[in-house]
Amino acid sequence: MSKLILLGDEAIAQAAIDAGLSGMYAYPGTPSTEIMEYIQSSRDASSRNIHHEWSANEKTAMEAALGMSYTGKRAMVAMKHVGLNVAADGFINSAMTGVNGGVIVVAADDPSMHSSQNEQDSRFYGKFAFVPVFEPSNQQEAYDMVFEAFEVSEKYKVPVLFRITTRLAHSRSAVNQKDKLEQKEFNMPSDLRQFVLLPAIARRKFKVLLSNFESLAEDEKCQINNQYIEGDDKSMGVVACGLAYNYLMENCKEGACRFPVVKIGFYPVREELLARLKSECDQILVLEEGFPVFEELMKGVPGSDYRIRGRLDGSLPRDGELNPNLVAKALGLRSGYGKDIPDVVRKRPPSLCKGCGHADMYNALNDALKEYGPGRVFSDIGCYTLGALPPFNAINSCVDMGASVTMAIGAADGGLFPSVAVIGDSTFTHSGMTGLLDAVIKNSPVTVIISDNSTTGMTGGQKSHATNRLESICEGLGVEKKHIRTIIPLRKNHNENTVIMKEEIAFKGVSVIISQRECIQTAVRRKKKEREKK
């Protein structure tokens, strides 16, 4: 069997292929994007005919995976943590219907918000939906757990949440590969009403879900991922969830921890495991990436007079990702420090690339809005969010995918005029279209600028569902044809573009301006490919 050097994301993807995956479904989002990308470029995956197209958003991805599962085959869905908010309805109700073929939902959390608008902890969704959660601590575990997760999913007929964080998703290490499994045969559900959540059926199914969740806490095969590791020094016990275990071990130079440790890789956890640690140790330090999920659980043990330490009592910071130094401090160990960063070092924030079409669009928009004053532009998530920074200072919101259009509508309802939305092409087909329909239905006086670079730029240039479809989509939604204008954002067109924007902004109905020029990063890659072909 071969040894591969893989990112955590890639280990999950390779494991899924090897475990007999039939369909991969995803919408890009850091730090989860590389899972789908790996499958798209894998020869194994294409020779096995594994589905590997991007979905319009995380909800459509989740539901398509459930459909694949209906046919008895194994499916995986991957998304960043906030993607699970979008997919939440499908996710939570898929726990109610249960699955046929195994379903793994990978949620990649981004504590410290390296590339995100918040740092929510997806483990909560597991508990909320009564869905088991796997949380690997390293690349090899990530690989191995995918096999287990499919089995658990099929044994209990429940989707499984697979939680990773940035540092595992984007860190490489060696992974031993297992023998490949065959894909599952086409096999419809034995009960054709399994997926029909009419109240009478749903009430019955919910009881099954609840009882399964209890069984999972006692299932030997699952609980293998939660280990009690002996330690002589009982002055403290440590609970280490997922990746946090590595930071603990980094601080145990002898290769073993002197305190007893409960290493967590699966939820729900058998209660005795925690009760034992609690009864044996003077105090308990909880190490977990994200929110204090376990810390709260441990504190909640009735009659507990133990000191439970972690993010809530200040032993660890309340927010942000863990690292070896923070864990050292919580363990009462001294850790090193090099030298302070000298003052000459300046911040180097990300910025729009030289020659980016978003920049020309913002220059025109700023000029078009000059007469009205600032504070009228709702924007969205993508490269174009960098329009919030100097020199543009052009936008006043970035909340969640699609919110530009709908916030502009609400603000117009509240009396703001003009009320402008700026949204990227991929974000528009992710969650902007429905908002635009709202605007059309009530003839809101809003102008929606779709800054179309024909790619999903922010996450590295994935195919955009919107490419070559924007005009027909807007027309189909009912925007008047004469108020769908297309401009080419180039400096030489600046005056003309500003005039068009002014006209549409002044119009007291729904207008759309498609600002269309290819992303320069994807253009460079495309031209290079074309050259190589010659």
Added chain:
Amino acid sequence: MKNDIILSGVGGQGILSIAAVIGYAAVENNLYLKQAEVHGMSQRGGDVQSHFRFSDKPVASDLIPYGEADLILSVEPMEALRYLPWLSDKGWLVTNSKPFINIPDYPDEDELHAQIKKIKNNLIVDADTIAKDTGSARAANIVMLGAASHFIELPFQSLQNAIRKLFARKGDEIIDLNLKALTAGREQYNK
């Protein structure tokens, strides 16, 4: 044996290629490794870094603890200084001298160099010029790897093999240019 390396630069300067070369070389020597990278938002002209750790024993943390890096290998001088909290007392700071200026308040170069020289073990290399002289302006990152190779606990030959592997698909000419760049970099320092 353990080697903890911070690779730093600006998005697009090729630090992940350096990491890939070290990775192949570490694997050739049957070592354990972990390498944390930055993807996503920060790649857009922002600062990027990678934590590269290899050892003859399993590596626990994907991140290097403060004060434990044996080497900061930077392809940009200001970025070299951003990671000083990680550098150990005995560690080396090896950096390209050529600034990458994409911010309005980029500091004075002499001041930067003065700060770099305050580090006991420092090596400043004009990698861009050396790369150009060896025939491949785009191999400045490999020149830097060559210069830093004295402080990477891997046989130089393994780095050469790794370059052959990394650039295998690009043909012999590109391989030779990069091998030349690697050697030219290595010649910047005599142990």
